[in-house]
Amino acid sequence: xxxxxxxxxxxxxxxxxxxxxxxxxxxxxxxxxxxxxxxxxxxxxxxxxxxxxxxxxxxxxxxxxxxxxxxxxxxxxxxxxxxxxxxxxxxxxxxxxxxxxxxxxxxxxxxxxxxxxxxxxxxxxxxxxxxxxxxxxxxxxxxxxxxxxxxxxxxxxxxxxxxxxxxxxxxxxxxxxxxxxxxxxxxxxxxxxxxxxxxxxxxxxxxxxxxxxxxxxxxxxxxxxxxxxxxxxxxxxxxxxxxxxxxxxxxxxxxxxxxxxxxxxxxxxxxxxxxxxxxxxxxxxxxxxxxxxxxxxxxxxxxxxxxxxxxxxxxxxxxxxxxxxxxxxxxxxxxxxxxxxxxxxxxxxxxxxxxxxxxxxxxxxxxxxxxxxxxxxxxxxxxxxxxxxxxxxxxxxxxxxxxxxxxxxxxxxxxxxxxxxxxxxxxxxxxxxxxxxxxxxxxxxxxxxxxxxxxxxxxxxxxxxxxxxxxxxxxxxxxxxxxxxxxxxxxxxxxxxxxxxxxxxxxxxxxxxxxxxxxxx
Ligand code: NAD
Numbered sequence: 416x417x418x419x420x421x422x423x424x425x426x427x428x429x430x431x432x433x434x435x436x437x438x439x440x441x442x443x444x445x446x447x448x449x450x451x452x453x454x455x456x457x458x459x460x461x462x463x464x465x466x467x468x469x470x471x472x473x474x475x476x477x478x479x480x481x482x483x484x485x486x487x488x489x490x491x492x493x494x495x496x497x498x499x500x501x502x503x504x505x506x507x508x509x510x511x512x513x514x515x516x517x518x519x520x521x522x523x524x525x526x527x528x529x530x531x532x533x534x535x536x537x538x539x540x541x542x543x544x545x546x547x548x549x550x551x552x553x554x555x556x557x558x559x560x561x562x563x564x565x566x567x568x569x570x571x572x573x574x575x576x577x578x579x580x581x582x583x584x585x586x587x588x589x590x591x592x593x594x595x596x597x598x599x600x601x602x603x604x605x606x607x608x609x610x611x612x613x614x615x616x617x618x619x620x621x622x623x624x625x626x627x628x629x630x631x632x633x634x635x636x637x638x639x640x641x642x643x644x645x646x647x648x649x650x651x652x653x654x655x656x657x658x659x660x661x662x663x664x665x666x667x668x669x670x671x672x673x674x675x676x677x678x679x680x681x682x683x684x685x686x687x688x689x690x691x692x693x694x695x696x697x698x699x700x701x702x703x704x705x706x707x708x709x710x711x712x713x714x715x716x717x718x719x720x721x722x723x724x725x726x727x728x729x730x731x732x733x734x735x736x737x738x739x740x741x742x743x744x745x746x747x748x749x750x751x752x753x754x755x756x757x758x759x760x761x762x763x764x765x766x767x768x769x770x771x772x773x774x775x776x777x778x779x780x781x782x783x784x785x786x787x788x789x790x791x792x793x794x795x796x797x798x799x800x801x802x803x804x805x806x807x808x809x810x811x812x813x814x815x816x817x818x819x820x821x822x823x824x825x826x827x828x829x830x831x832x833x834x835x836x837x838x839x840x841x842x843x844x845x846x847x848x849x850x851x852x853x854x855x856x857x858x859x860x861x862x863x864x865x866x867x868x869x870x871x872x873x874x875x876x877x878x879x880x881x882x883x884x885x886x887x888x889x890x891x892x893x894x895x896x897x898x899x900x901x902x903x904x905x906x907x908x909x910x911x912x913x914x915x916x917x918x919x920x921x922x923x924x925x926x927x928x929x930x931x932x933x934x935x936x
Contacts, residue, residue: 425585425614430496431721431730431766439588442613444620447580450609451624454551454578457606462548462576466522469574475601477514480507487593491562492721494587496730496766497684499722505684506562509849513567513867516851521574524869525876534912534920538927539886546876548576550627553650555618555641557633558732559687559789560848561587564655566594567851568630568866569608575875580609582621586733588612623647628875631655632689634787635860642863653864653874655856657787658815659693661808662844663830664705665801666698668820672842674708676820680844681793682716682771685731686740689861690816690838690845693788696804699797706775706795710755713771713793718761728791731767740769740790747783747794752776757791779810787813801830809835814858818844837861892930904930 427436442450461469480487484507491502525546532540552572556565565581572579583591595610611617615637622629622644631641632655645652662680664673680692697705716727731737737760744758757772774794777784783794798804808817817836819827827841837857838847848855848867856865865871892904904926911923 425588425612427494427587427589429493429766430732430734431764431768433766436493437589439592439612441585442582442611442617442620444616446611446613447582447617447620447624450580450611451551451553451621451626453606454580454609455625457604458548458550458578461573461578461604461607464576466574469576470518470521472598472601472603473514473518473570473574476597476603477511477518479597479601480511480514487562489722490589490593492729494589495558495561495732496721497687497732498726498729499724500726501684501729502562502721505849506560509563510566510570512849513563513851514570517570517574521571521872524872525575530880534923538884540882540884542880542882545879545881546575546873547879549875549877550577551625552577552579552875553621553624553626553629554579554581555621555629555631555633556581556583556591558584558586559684559689561590562594563848564632565591568632569594569598571866571872572630572875573603573607575872577627577875578607578609580611580621580624580626582611582613582618585612585614619644622650626650627877628653630866630874638862653856653866654862655689655866656815656860656862657789657813658689658691658857658861659785659787659811659813660690660816660818660836660845661694661696661811661834662692662818663798663804663808663820664695664697664701665804665819665821665823665826665830666700667822667826668701668842669822670701670705671708673820674705674712676818676844677705677709677793678712678716678771680818682713682728682791683845685728685769686791687732687736687789688845690848691789692793692818692844694784694808694811695793695795696798696807697795698804699799702795702797706755706773709793709795710773713756713773716771718764718768718770720764728771729768730764731769731790734767736789737767737769740788740792743783743786743788743790744772744774744792747774747777747781750777750781752781752783752794779807785811801826805830805833809833812860815861816840816845816847818842835859837865889931890935892927892933894935896933896935898933901930901933904933 530542622641629652638654718728719726721729753776755773757770761768771791777794814836816838817834818840831839854865854868854870907926
């Protein structure tokens with residue numbers, strides 16, 4: 416968490432204790448301007464390197480992280496208040512795997528591809544696409560996974576041959592600076608990665624800078640501002656925004672497994688995951704058993720200091736987040752929600768701790784069922800039919816992930832087909848951001864574009880189409896030399912060549928030959 420000392424510094428603090436960790440300068444628009452200039456200067460040489468060379472550097476950075484695992488885990492949990500185990504599993508371990516994947520496979524995923532031209536190939540034509548680096552990429556990242564989120568995008572961008580300006584969250588500047596330090600230590604050339612810590616003003620300057628793409632992860636409200644700022648230069652954006660992710664528990668689900676999943680999916684990272692389970696719909700036939708188990712499992716969670724390896728839930732990362740959670744839970748209670756456990760700050764611990772909370776007797780008129788909470792709260796509703804569950808799950812402005820819990824996989828797939836989300840998981844939840852092979856991104860207000868996977872790489876490349884005509888000594892029939900005969904050839908062409916029928920297309924051959932014989936100039 417951070418305290419602002421207007422105008423030039425931010426103070427990094429441990430949200431679990433209130434202890435000051437460091438004072439960091441806020442990057443100015445001029446700092447951003449210079450960083451972008453450095454990144455452009457470094458781009459040509461970096462883009463020219465072979466994938467294997469870039470991959471070696473990524474793997475060297477990976478080894479550097481492994482050699483300093485505890486140090487990186489520590490800075491991550493100290494600045495966020497998340498449990499040490501989660502700093503390791505969700506931030507650092509996820510990144511180590513991602514680095515291996517992109518170091519090994521980026522070249523293969525971005526191999527040139529031939530385009531099937533059908534009948535044009537008979538005319539000696541062929542086409543292929545190349546994927547080339549774009550240039551400078553601006554990355555603006557949040558505090559909830561301060562290591563994993565920017566690192567994923569940095570690694571993808573660098574592997575392709577792009578250079579990067581990264582603006583980490585004002586709540587986690589030390590983790591952001593650590594990312595820069597890692598790459599510097601392994602010899603990444605000057606200017607290829609530029610970390611500029613700062614606040615919203617620094618991010619706004621980057622969104623307006625002359626970069627080729629903005630990768631933004633954060634709230635819907637800021638995402639909208641970023642998109643508008645980037646539009647000034649027609650800079651395309653990828654926006655990874657908030658969620659209100661539903662979990663549907665069918666009557667044939669393994670109740671114990673689903674209850675464990677609900678508790679982990681709702682409370683991991685103190686609920687501050689864009690893909691946290693924020694709404695749970697359970698078939699009323701199993702609701703009593705399921706809810707009893709959820710409450711029992713929640714009551715077993717140990718909330719405590721982030722540094723302890725047996726802490727399950729740490730503190731929230733920011734005071735603002737604590738206030739949002741308090742407001743939404745308070746509103747639900749006033750409107751008649753039943754608090755099955757939790758429901759308040761954890762005052763024994765100090766810091767920004769909120770107790771893991773399970774609520775029932777809620778409906779879609781409550782803010783807790785409509786707005787992103789981003790805290791350790793699991794509101795539960797029951798349903799009678801599959802259709803009702805799907806209608807409730809889709810009744811949201813968000814669409815990041817959704818999950819269906821059932822032992823009947825065919826049913827799961829049938830329901831998945833009707834759910835509105837960027838990722839739908841059957842008997843899984845929340846975690847696929849950690850799978851570098853799979854695309855990540857939302858529908859509706861949860862975002863624009865994708866990150867991770869080959870589709871995420873596609874957001875970071877310039878697509879170059881190369882077209883070849885092997886008939887180097889002939890002029891095309893549609894070139895100048897317009898005449899009555901050419902017109903008739905083209906009428907013939909319109910009837911035959913463009914027809915969906917292969918038989919008709921074959922009938923175009925005489926017209927093609929006639930067209931070739933026409934005089935061109
Ligand atoms: P935020 O929108 O407050 O800030 C995100 C980043 O934007 C920060 O670096 C901030 O300094 C910067 N910023 C602020 N104002 C800006 C402006 N005007 N122009 C440019 N940049 C600006 O979000 P947050 O509180 O850091 O993160 C929490 C949100 O992020 C939640 O809504 C969560 O769901 C979302 N999130 C989404 C994903 C995803 O993959 N979809 C992942 C993690 C977090």
